[in-house]
Amino acid sequence: MIVDAIRHLGGYTSRFIDELGRIAVFGSQTTVAAVTPPARVRAFVDQVYNLGVLSLVIICVSGLAVGMVLGLQGYNTLVRFGAEESLGAVVGLSLIRELGPVFTALLTTGRAGSATTAEIGTMVATEQLDGLRMMSISPIHLIVAPKALAMIAVMPLLSALFIVFGLAGGYVVGVWVMGLDGGTYVSSLESAVVFSDDVLGSLLKALVFGVLVGLIATYRGYTSAPTSAGVSRATTSTVVVASVTVLIFDYFITALWGV
Amino acid sequence: MEASPHAQDAAVALTDVEMSFDGRPVLHGLTCSFPRGKISVVLGGSGAGKTTILRVIGGLVRHQKGKVMIAGQDTSRFGDREMNEIRRKLGMMFQGGALLDSLTIFDNLALPLRERTKLGEPAIADEVRKQLTAVGLANVDGLLPGQLSGGMIKRAALARAIITNPEILMCDEPFSGLDPISVKRIEALLRRINRELGITMLISSHHIPSTLRLADQVILLQQNHLAAGTPEELRASKDPRVAEFLNEEVDETLVDEDMFRSIDPERAPQARHLR
Numbered sequence: 001m002i003v004d005a006i007r008h009l010g011g012y013t014s015r016f017i018d019e020l021g022r023i024a025v026f027g028s029q030t031t032v033a034a035v036t037p038p039a040r041v042r043a044f045v046d047q048v049y050n051l052g053v054l055s056l057v058i059i060c061v062s063g064l065a066v067g068m069v070l071g072l073q074g075y076n077t078l079v080r081f082g083a084e085e086s087l088g089a090v091v092g093l094s095l096i097r098e099l100g101p102v103f104t105a106l107l108t109t110g111r112a113g114s115a116t117t118a119e120i121g122t123m124v125a126t127e128q129l130d131g132l133r134m135m136s137i138s139p140i141h142l143i144v145a146p147k148a149l150a151m152i153a154v155m156p157l158l159s160a161l162f163i164v165f166g167l168a169g170g171y172v173v174g175v176w177v178m179g180l181d182g183g184t185y186v187s188s189l190e191s192a193v194v195f196s197d198d199v200l201g202s203l204l205k206a207l208v209f210g211v212l213v214g215l216i217a218t219y220r221g222y223t224s225a226p227t228s229a230g231v232s233r234a235t236t237s238t239v240v241v242a243s244v245t246v247l248i249f250d251y252f253i254t255a256l257w258g259v
Numbered sequence: 260m261e262a263s264p265h266a267q268d269a270a271v272a273l274t275d276v277e278m279s280f281d282g283r284p285v286l287h288g289l290t291c292s293f294p295r296g297k298i299s300v301v302l303g304g305s306g307a308g309k310t311t312i313l314r315v316i317g318g319l320v321r322h323q324k325g326k327v328m329i330a331g332q333d334t335s336r337f338g339d340r341e342m343n344e345i346r347r348k349l350g351m352m353f354q355g356g357a358l359l360d361s362l363t364i365f366d367n368l369a370l371p372l373r374e375r376t377k378l379g380e381p382a383i384a385d386e387v388r389k390q391l392t393a394v395g396l397a398n399v400d401g402l403l404p405g406q407l408s409g410g411m412i413k414r415a416a417l418a419r420a421i422i423t424n425p426e427i428l429m430c431d432e433p434f435s436g437l438d439p440i441s442v443k444r445i446e447a448l449l450r451r452i453n454r455e456l457g458i459t460m461l462i463s464s465h466h467i468p469s470t471l472r473l474a475d476q477v478i479l480l481q482q483n484h485l486a487a488g489t490p491e492e493l494r495a496s497k498d499p500r501v502a503e504f505l506n507e508e509v510d511e512t513l514v515d516e517d518m519f520r521s522i523d524p525e526r527a528p529q530a531r532h533l534r
């Protein structure tokens with residue numbers, strides 16, 4: 001019984017380390033491909049559109065909703081201590097330091113990460129990547145690298161947009177619904193947020209999340225089993241693994257660098 | 260498994276190749292050769308390893324044992340970079356076409372020229388239109404693969420496979436899933452490509468009539484058994500396994516009576532008719 005448990009644990013650990021090694025190799029191949037000519041500018045721009053522009057609605061709506069909830073909860077809590085004039089600071093710091101990058105990463109994983117995995121996985125299942133290999137064209141160079149790079153590029157931009165809409169949502173609830181003075185909301189926000197610390201840190205966090213989601217989504221698609229069930233498993237795995245990884249990395253980035 | 264004597268001037272030669280997937284053997288010490296400039300068809304039932312042979316030659320899967328010689332080079336230990344050089348001599352038409360579904364037919368054909376040659380866009384456009392006309396698809400260049408029929412996809416895939424003038428063309432099940440007219444059309448195209456361009460062809464198929472009409476050499480893979488020869492030699496073969504396959508005869512004694520007994524007549528009334 002105990003021996004079996006130890007054996008299983010050893011097996012899981014060994015597979016986990018093996019998988020980490022494969023992801024590292026895949027990541028380094030993708031990095032090399034991204035800096036090797038010819039530059040895939042057209043493919044990159046297409047992917048920025050697919051992953052970024054097509055995510056705008058979900059990011060804006062979610063940002064607005066989260067900001068409104070923060071505004072409502074924040075106001076109701078702060079008013080108990082007579083500190084409702086700090087609503088701008090509470091909404092701003094929560095969104096900029098934490099909720100903006102994390103929510104954006106989770107939403108982008110669900111919308112764009114899963115789509116990336118499904119697209120690459122389908123290309124595996126329909127031998128499109130093998131077709132490229134037979135033409136001496138690297139699938140990592142042509143397909144994977146532009147998608148991963150686009151994910152890295154759009155994540156900070158989407159996060160910034162999420163934050164802007166969140167701040168607007170907080171303003172709508174705090175000022176228009178709860179009757180807080182607009183100038184108080186904005187000045188509280190301005191005085192609490194430090195650009196070099198909070199805003200740049202937030203963008204850095206989003207950038208790291210972009211790397212993680214881009215790498216996991218493309219890797220899962222690239223290594224998916226060439227069947228419909230395999231593509232389905234890979235897509236589910238992307239959402240689960242990328243979401244959990246983002247949350248774990250969020251903790252460590254916050255704990256280690258205070259961002 | 261051993262076929263005809265090893266031809267020294269073969270375009271492709273496999274020696275004692277073993278290949279298994281997850282411990283399940285697919286190729287058992289396969290030895291065969293594909294003569295230069297000829298059409299060789301690997302014939303066999305589903306799961307016989309026909310596609311695996313093409314994928315081993317193309318380096319898409321790595322065999323565990325044996326030697327694969329392509330144009331005089333042993334590719335068995337080749338890395339990705341060396342294999343990419345060898346693949347410049349190969350063209351492959353996949354069973355499902357393997358066209359990039361996000362690109363138009365024009366861009367699918369233009370892709371290998373853009374990536375592998377220094378041709379300018381006007382020259383690429385000329386070449387693509389020439390190839391599309393040659394395969395009878397002159398007016399579909401702006402369509403996506405998803406908008407074409409199965410036969411048209413196969414012809415587009417064939418055009419893409421030969422657009423870079425490969426020395427060796429591999430076709431995986433070019434006749435599968437096609438109506439008789441499309442089969443004849445693909446067959447005629449393959450014959451023309453072979454005769455006019457002198458391309459060595461390796462075709463995997465289980466379509467017996469086309470194989471017998473088209474092939475200069477047939478390699479029959481069946482239940483770990485391999486037979487090779489011209490279509491006439493195989494037709495004249497006394498080997499019952501070869502005759503059974505070529506005549507498409509099914510030994511009814513192989514149909515398991517227990518299969519019918521296991522059907523519950525109460526739950527499946529139509530099973531009574533079977534019995």
